[in-house]
Amino acid sequence: MKYFAKKIITLIMTLFVVSVAAFVAFQIIPGDVVTSILGTEATPEREVQLRAQLGLDRPPIERYVNWITDVLKGDLGVSYRYSKNMNEMMPVAELIGDKLPVTLWLAAVSLGIIIVVSIPLGVLWARSRSRVADALFSVCTQVTMAVPSFFLGILVTYLFGIILKLFAPGGYVSYKEDFAGFLGYLLFPAISIALPKVAMTARFLRNSMLTEMKSDYVRTAYSKGCTDRRVMYAHVLRNALMPVVTFLGMIIAEIVAGSIVVEQVFGLPGVGRLLISSISTRDFPVVEILILYITFVVIFVYFLVDILYRVIDPRISNR
Amino acid sequence: MKKRLCYLFMALLTMAALGGCAGGTEESSGDKSSTESVTDSNAVQTQNPSTEETVSEEPVYGGSVVVGIQQDIDSLDPHKATAAGTKEILFNIFEGLVKPDENGNLMNAVADGYTISEDGLVYTFTLRDNVKFHNGNTVTVEDVKYSLERVSGLLDGTPLISTMSTIQSVDIIDDKTVQVTVGSANTELIYSFTAAIIPRGSGEDAAADPIGTGPFSFVSYTPQEGIVVAKNSDYWQEGLPYLDEVKFKIVNSPDTALLDLQGGSIDIYPYLTDSQANELKDSFQILSAPSDVVQALFLNNAVEPLNDMRVRQAICYALDKDSINDFVAGGNGTLVSSAMLPTLKDYYVDLNDMYGTGANIEEAKKLLAQAGYPDGVDLEIMVPSNYEFHMQTAEVVVEHLKAAGINATINAVEWSTWLDQCYNGRQYQATICGITSDMTPGYLLNRFQTDSKKNFINFANKDYDAVYQQAFSSLDLSEKAEYYKQLQKILAEDAGTAFIQVPPITIAMDKELAGYKFYPVYVQDMSTVYYVK
Numbered sequence: 001m002k003y004f005a006k007k008i009i010t011l012i013m014t015l016f017v018v019s020v021a022a023f024v025a026f027q028i029i030p031g032d033v034v035t036s037i038l039g040t041e042a043t044p045e046r047e048v049q050l051r052a053q054l055g056l057d058r059p060p061i062e063r064y065v066n067w068i069t070d071v072l073k074g075d076l077g078v079s080y081r082y083s084k085n086m087n088e089m090m091p092v093a094e095l096i097g098d099k100l101p102v103t104l105w106l107a108a109v110s111l112g113i114i115i116v117v118s119i120p121l122g123v124l125w126a127r128s129r130s131r132v133a134d135a136l137f138s139v140c141t142q143v144t145m146a147v148p149s150f151f152l153g154i155l156v157t158y159l160f161g162i163i164l165k166l167f168a169p170g171g172y173v174s175y176k177e178d179f180a181g182f183l184g185y186l187l188f189p190a191i192s193i194a195l196p197k198v199a200m201t202a203r204f205l206r207n208s209m210l211t212e213m214k215s216d217y218v219r220t221a222y223s224k225g226c227t228d229r230r231v232m233y234a235h236v237l238r239n240a241l242m243p244v245v246t247f248l249g250m251i252i253a254e255i256v257a258g259s260i261v262v263e264q265v266f267g268l269p270g271v272g273r274l275l276i277s278s279i280s281t282r283d284f285p286v287v288e289i290l291i292l293y294i295t296f297v298v299i300f301v302y303f304l305v306d307i308l309y310r311v312i313d314p315r316i317s318n319r
Numbered sequence: 320m321k322k323r324l325c326y327l328f329m330a331l332l333t334m335a336a337l338g339g340c341a342g343g344t345e346e347s348s349g350d351k352s353s354t355e356s357v358t359d360s361n362a363v364q365t366q367n368p369s370t371e372e373t374v375s376e377e378p379v380y381g382g383s384v385v386v387g388i389q390q391d392i393d394s395l396d397p398h399k400a401t402a403a404g405t406k407e408i409l410f411n412i413f414e415g416l417v418k419p420d421e422n423g424n425l426m427n428a429v430a431d432g433y434t435i436s437e438d439g440l441v442y443t444f445t446l447r448d449n450v451k452f453h454n455g456n457t458v459t460v461e462d463v464k465y466s467l468e469r470v471s472g473l474l475d476g477t478p479l480i481s482t483m484s485t486i487q488s489v490d491i492i493d494d495k496t497v498q499v500t501v502g503s504a505n506t507e508l509i510y511s512f513t514a515a516i517i518p519r520g521s522g523e524d525a526a527a528d529p530i531g532t533g534p535f536s537f538v539s540y541t542p543q544e545g546i547v548v549a550k551n552s553d554y555w556q557e558g559l560p561y562l563d564e565v566k567f568k569i570v571n572s573p574d575t576a577l578l579d580l581q582g583g584s585i586d587i588y589p590y591l592t593d594s595q596a597n598e599l600k601d602s603f604q605i606l607s608a609p610s611d612v613v614q615a616l617f618l619n620n621a622v623e624p625l626n627d628m629r630v631r632q633a634i635c636y637a638l639d640k641d642s643i644n645d646f647v648a649g650g651n652g653t654l655v656s657s658a659m660l661p662t663l664k665d666y667y668v669d670l671n672d673m674y675g676t677g678a679n680i681e682e683a684k685k686l687l688a689q690a691g692y693p694d695g696v697d698l699e700i701m702v703p704s705n706y707e708f709h710m711q712t713a714e715v716v717v718e719h720l721k722a723a724g725i726n727a728t729i730n731a732v733e734w735s736t737w738l739d740q741c742y743n744g745r746q747y748q749a750t751i752c753g754i755t756s757d758m759t760p761g762y763l764l765n766r767f768q769t770d771s772k773k774n775f776i777n778f779a780n781k782d783y784d785a786v787y788q789q790a791f792s793s794l795d796l797s798e799k800a801e802y803y804k805q806l807q808k809i810l811a812e813d814a815g816t817a818f819i820q821v822p823p824i825t826i827a828m829d830k831e832l833a834g835y836k837f838y839p840v841y842v843q844d845m846s847t848v849y850y851v852k
Contacts (some may be wrong), residue, residue, distance in 0.1 A: 031735030035743050037393065039401040040773065043484065045477040046399075082542040083395045086527045095542060154574075161582050170570070170579030174544070267571050267579070269543040277391065277543065280705075282735050 007306075011299050018295045022288050023064050033080050033282040054080060067288070077285040081278065092285050096271060096293070101175055103263070103270035107255040109183065109190040110197070114251065118198040122205025122244075123237060126213075137206075141199035153192040153265030160188050170267050189266040193259060197251050204247050208240040215239075249305035253298045378849040383564040384832065386843060387576050387588040391569055392546060395529045395537070396522070397515035398470050398479040403755055403841045408567050410842035411548055412453075413515035413531035416444050416463065423662070423758055423839035425509065429458055429516045429532055439504030439794055442512070444497050451553040452518050453536035463497050464489045465519040474522075482511045506794060507759035534560040534846035545569045554846075561834070561849035573707060580827055587835070589826040589843060592707065593649030596825045603827040608837040609653055610824040611660060612753035613763065614709070616700070616716055616817040619748055621777035625698075629690040631814035632674070634698075634749075636686065637723035638716065638817055639678035647711045652820035657807040658754070658763045660821060662839065665796075666760040668804040670811045683723035695724030701740070701747045704731035708822060709751045716751065742775050753822065758840055761791065764806050767815060778815040 034051050035042075042050075051057050055066065070077060076092040084090040125137045147155075161169040167188055175182040212218065213236055221231045260272030271290055278286040390404035397413040400406055416430035427433075431447035450458045465474075471486035472478030485502045492498050501508060521527045529537045534556070535548035545568040550560055568585060570576040577595055579585045580603065596605050616638065624630045635656075644652040653661055656670040687695065698720065702713045713729045720727040727749075732740070741747045756763050766773035768784050783806060790802030810816070828835055834847040 029736075030739050031733060032739045032743070033735075035738045036735040037401075039393075040738070040742055041401055041481065043472075043478045043481045044772075045472065046479060049477050079542075081391075081393070083392065083540070085540075086395045086521065086529045087524065090542060098541070099543070157578055161578065167582075168584045169582035170568075170575060170584040171582065172544075174541070264571055265575065267575055269541070273543060273571070280733055280735060 007303055011296075011303070014299060015292055015295055019068065019288060019292055020064070022291045023060075023067075023284075026282070026284050026287070027060055031282050033284065036282050037080060067285070071289075076289050079278075079283055079286050081281045081283040081286070092289050095286060096274070096289060099269055099271045099274050102268055103256065103259055103272060105175065105183065106186050106190060106193070106259050106263070106268065106270060107252065109186050110193040110255050110259075111248070111252060113190055113194040114197050114201055115248070117194070118201035119205060119241075119244075121198065122202040122209065123232070125202060125206040126209035126240075127232065137202075141203050144195045144199040147196070149192060149196070150261045150265050152195060153189065153262050156188055156192045157265065160191075172267055172269070186268075189259075189262050189268060192262050192265070193255060197255075201244065201247065201251070205240060205244050208243050209236055212236045212240045246305045246309060249301055249308065253301035256297045256301070377852060378561055378834065379852045380561050380849070381563050382561075382850045383566065384562055384586040384829070384845070384848065385566045385568050385584065386845065387570040387579060387585040387590075388545065388567045388843075389570060389573075389576075389590055391543060392540060395540060397517065397529070397531065398466075398522070407841050407843045408546060409515070409529075409531075410533070411535040411565065411845050412529055412533045412537050413517070414533050415513040415515055417509065417512050419510075419513060419758055419838060419840050419842070421836045421838050421844075425513070425758075429463070430512075433509075433512075435509070439506065440501055442499040442501070442509070443492070444499070444512075446495050446497070447555060450532050450555050452532055453530045453551055454518065455553075456518065458516060458532060459519075460491045460494055460497050462519045463516055464491055465522075466514065466516045467497075467499060469517075469522050470514045480511060480514055482508060483514060503792075504794060505791065506796065506799065507761050510758050535565060538564075543569060548845075556846070560846035562845060565845045567843075586829040586832060587826065587843075587848075589824065591825040591827055593647075593651070593825070596649075596827070599827045602830075604830055604832075605825060605827055606835060606837070607651065607823050607825040609660075609662060609821050610753075611662075611756045611839055611841065612822060613655060613658055613660060613756070614652075614712065614751070614753040614819045614822055615658075616819060617750050617752065617776050618814075618816050619745060619775075619777055620779065620815060621745070622748055624690065624692060624696045625748060627690045628813055629686040630692065630696065631817070633683040633686040633690070633723060634720065634725065635674040635814045635817045636679040636683040637720050637725065638674075638819070639719050640676045640819055642678075642719075643712055643715050644820055646715050647708060648820065648822050651823035651825075653823075654820050655818050656811055657818060658767065658810060658816075659760060659803070659807055660756055660763065662821075663756075663760045663763075665800050666803040668807050670807060673811050674814075678719055678722065680723050683725075687724060692724075695726055698725050698727040699730050699748045700727055701730045701732055701737065701750045703734045703737040703752060705734050706752070709753070712819065713751045745775055745777060751819075755841060760803055764803060764810075765791075767806075767810055776816050778810070778813070780809055780813055780815075783809045 033054065034047055034056060038047060038050065055063060067077065078089040078091050079095055080089070082090040082095055125134070128134065157169050160166045167185060172185050173181040217235060218231060221235050259270060260276060263270045263272040264276065271293070275287065275290045278290065388404060388408065390402060392408070393402040393405045394400040397409050400409055414428040416428060416433070417425040418428040420426045427447065429447060429450050430444040433442060433444045435442050444463070446458065446460060446463065452458060467486065467489045468474045470478065470480045471483040473486065473489065478484035485505070485508065487500045487502050490498045490500070515531055518530055521530060534551055534554045536551045538547040538549050540546045545566060547564065547566050550563045554560065570579060570585065570588070573590070573592065573595065576585065576588050577598065580588055580599060591599070591605070599605060616634065618625045618631050618634065620626060620631070640654045644650055644654060654671055654676050655661060656673055657668060659667040661667045687693065700713055700716065702709050704710060710731065717727045717729060741750050754763065765771060765787065767776070767778045768774060768787050769779045786802050786805050786809065790799050790806065793799040793802060824837070826835065831850050832848055833851050834849045836844055836847050838844060
């Protein structure tokens with residue numbers, strides 16, 4: 001219980017520090033939100049009006065306190081930049097709520113691909129005694145890990161979209177309109193995300209399996225007459241998967257928080273793209289919440305991984 | 320909101336030329352020479368306004384197109400929208416009492432006629448019969464009064480369009496007639512009456528959808544995805560629009576736009592670079608016209624060493640505009656040495672001879688030496704990095720300046736930073752950007768008055784200020800034109816800024832579509848676009 005309390009306090013403290021840091025960063029970077037909204041042609045009266053409307057005529061500390069009080073009350077505020085209709089601005093909660101499913105589904109599909117592909121691949125790799133196959137796997141994983149994701153995204157678009165015509169680049173359909181079409185379009189960005197991670201996971205699993213294969217229980221299993229196959233799947237894989245599960249946890253955090261680049265390349269309206277455009281338009285309420293969300297996801301997933309470790313291996317919690 | 324500027328990128332995109340360019344610039348599919356017809360500014364001036372369509376096929380009613388746009392909407396309120404990228408779309412939804420046509424003239428829209436009193440102080444508008452808002456209500460004089468009072472600040476003290484703040488009162492004469500009284504005569508004010516007419520009270524109604532009288536009605540807007548509009552079947556112009564639905568889809572970058580075009584998810588994309596146009600010319604119609612943007616290397620007249628006129632002149636001599644045009648605009652730009660668009664032909668004066676369009680390194684070096692910089696100077700050019708065209712121009716310019724001993728460096732900044740530091744803060748030495756015009760010549764010149772809030776180059780010349788005042792108050796158009804020409808000469812002689820060119824605007828359109836019109840202002844008019852069968 002003490003452990004949980006400690007973790008939660010750490011989480012809250014981290015979120016607070018991150019929110020202050022983001023606020024301070026926004027004070028320091030050049031660029032003023034009012035001029036950014038009004039452009040070059042605004043009347044002076046309109047500038048004054050807008051500044052007051054956004055509360056920007058108040059001192060920074062008062063603004064931060066107001067903002068965080070509202071957030072604690074559950075009011076995330078409204079975007080400076082995005083309109084809901086003619087006279088209202090878009091509430092941040094609604095804006096992010098609308099974009100979040102895109103990023104989450106993208107993460108889910110990517111993760112699905114990673115698991116389905118990397119585990120058999122890792123096993124196959126670990127079992128293959130051929131040096132040629134080993135070298136081949138090695139080269140492939142090195143290459144996919146080295147290629148930057150935006151470039152991979154462009155390659156995927158070009159290969160599957162323009163040459164093979166398996167999907168229409170930019171033909172994103174909203175999940176609200178056509179869910180199947182939405183998932184179909186997500187497949188290709190998901191491939192771009194998954195490819196390097198598949199390589200990493202497969203490599204990780206293979207190394208883990210090779211280590212396990214040297215263990216005493218493997219020799220014991222063979223000596224009591226288990227088949228090669230049985231030793232591999234019932235004993236080695238099981239044990240070797242333990243560290244892989246935690247590794248996957250970290251990958252989840254990475255994907256949920258950081259599909260930013262791939263969203264840009266494929267024109268997916270997810271939170272990553274929202275973050276980029278909100279930073280460039282100095283849309284503070286949106287940026288602040290997105291940063292908190294990403295911080296939260298990362299800390300929370302690591303927290304889960306930690307718990308999982310304890311469940312799998314009770315020795316850890318005794319320390 | 321007719322006044323706007325320095326929307327660089329948009330700048331590029333901005334449409335064509337006052338004085339008419341509908342005919343010759345609209346060419347049909349895959350024509351290799353499609354962009355060549357507009358390289359010469361004279362060619363544009365002489366074009367016949369009548370539309371000589373090269374496509375003879377019958378227009379078909381119905382269908383849906385997707386137009387790629389580069390920026391998100393900044394507001395769905397037509398009076399508050401400031402980004403050129405927003406106004407180009409809202410043009411399809413909203414109309415003013417008058418609206419621009421493709422020749423740069425004004426046509427009646429919600430009004431079917433108007434008169435201006437001799438002294439230029441009273442405007443009387445008669446409403447067109449049975450113009451309907453998208454909600455089905457007929458436009459009344461109350462709606463007009465409300466809209467004009469809203470933009471001019473009479474409603475709540477906050478003018479939304481600066482030129483309209485001169486309006487003193489809006490009076491309803493009868494149920495067809497509205498009289499507007501203004502504080503000072505201005506022959507160019509009529510262009511401001513393009514401001515949208517909206518239903519009375521809709522500016523305060525919290526949940527109001529944007530409702531106007533334009534050829535298309537608003538359907539939906541999703542941040543980061545785009546805006547959808549549908550045909551207004553009650554539209555007052557017979558036979559328009561052709562399309563049932565238009566989707567304006569936000570495209571992330573010029574690179575993804577190219578992929579989207581090739582993959583078929585965009586039908587029209589209005590902001591091609593020269594190299595993209597070449598890549599697409601076999602599969603798309605490529606149309607081109609001069610934009611309404613003046614691109615320049617703007618110089619901050621108040622900082623060292625640019626506060627010395629000779630240094631500024633040296634920069635003007637050092638620039639090789641011909642090569643900039645070739646490198647960046649594929650030879651399709653129109654070189655200028657003045658703030659005026661050549662297409663505003665009554666007001667434009669060709670000053671290209673003053674510093675030449677090629678590089679004159681000797682003269683530049685001589686002037687620098689006279690100014691006390693025989694070993695050259697350092698110069699930082701701030702460029703908004705989101706505008707690829709200006710970035711590319713900057714790279715060429717740096718090389719030209721180096722040859723003359725000016726050690727120039729590029730400082731690429733975000734658009735928000737550029738607005739804050741460069742445009743509003745005036746904390747810069749030089750910058751490359753474009754000024755988007757509205758339809759009035761005065762707009763391009765008024766910013767260079769010493770005290771103008773928009774004078775971001777800190778140009779200060781008393782003669783200029785005096786002549787501008789004379790031009791502004793003149794009610795005689797030919798006299799006014801003379802003053803405007805004088806202003807351009809003063810600006811060029813002082814080398815207030817190093818003007819470069821009017822960049823071309825190039826669009827790609829699906830081969831099954833026709834009827835796209837270039838406007839002398841920044842709009843994407845979809846009402847005349849149709850499918851051919």
